[in-house]
Amino acid sequence: MLNKKRKGMIKPGDLYFIQIGKAKIKIDLHTLDYIESYENYCKYYLNQKPHLSSITLKEIEASFCKTEFIRIHRRFIIPLRKIDKIEDNQVYIKNAVLPIGNTYKEAFFKIINGLN
Numbered sequence: 445m446l447n448k449k450r451k452g453m454i455k456p457g458d459l460y461f462i463q464i465g466k467a468k469i470k471i472d473l474h475t476l477d478y479i480e481s482y483e484n485y486c487k488y489y490l491n492q493k494p495h496l497s498s499i500t501l502k503e504i505e506a507s508f509c510k511t512e513f514i515r516i517h518r519r520f521i522i523p524l525r526k527i528d529k530i531e532d533n534q535v536y537i538k539n540a541v542l543p544i545g546n547t548y549k550e551a552f553f554k555i556i557n558g559l560n
Contacts, residue, residue, distance in 0.1 A: 455509045456523065462488055462497045469495070477537050479504055479521040492538055516552050517545035530556065 454460055456473040463469075477489040481501035487494040505515050515521050516535055520542050529536040533544045544552055 453509055454507050455512045456525070462495065463499065464495055464497055471495075473523070476523055477526055478523070478540065478542060481519045489540070492540075511555075514548075514552060514555060516548050517543050518547065524555070524559075 454473070456476075458473065459470065460473055461468045461470050471488065471490060475490045477492060479501065480487045480489065480494075482496075484498060484500055485496055486499050486501055486504060487496050489495075501515070501519070501521060505513075505521055508521065512525070513521055513523050522535060522537060522542065526537045527535055528538065530544075533549065535542045535544060
């Protein structure tokens with residue numbers, strides 16, 4: 445569920461609901477490991493457990509704060525604070541290895557280098 449008033453401003457600690465089937469489930473964004481796209485659906489990985497929701501990655505990307513969450517690939521959005529390691533154009537978050545897409549690489553490394 446996206447709150448239009450808060451577009452581009454959702455950060456960890458904020459109240460956030462996702463649609464799973466007919467239910468709206470409140471999630472804690474501190475538990476969000478990453479989001480993976482499957483066309484018009486997305487899987488939210490919360491503490492490594494997937495939750496499928498009928499929303500596009502583009503809609504999610506528009507609602508999340510760009511300084512906290514970043515798109516690294518056409519299929520993935522990650523919270524920056526969850527990155528364990530970056531190596532060979534891949535991001536490591538817990539047990540997941542996610543690719544950094546060529547389209548998103550420059551913007552990603554610009555943010556990462558700006559954090560140092």
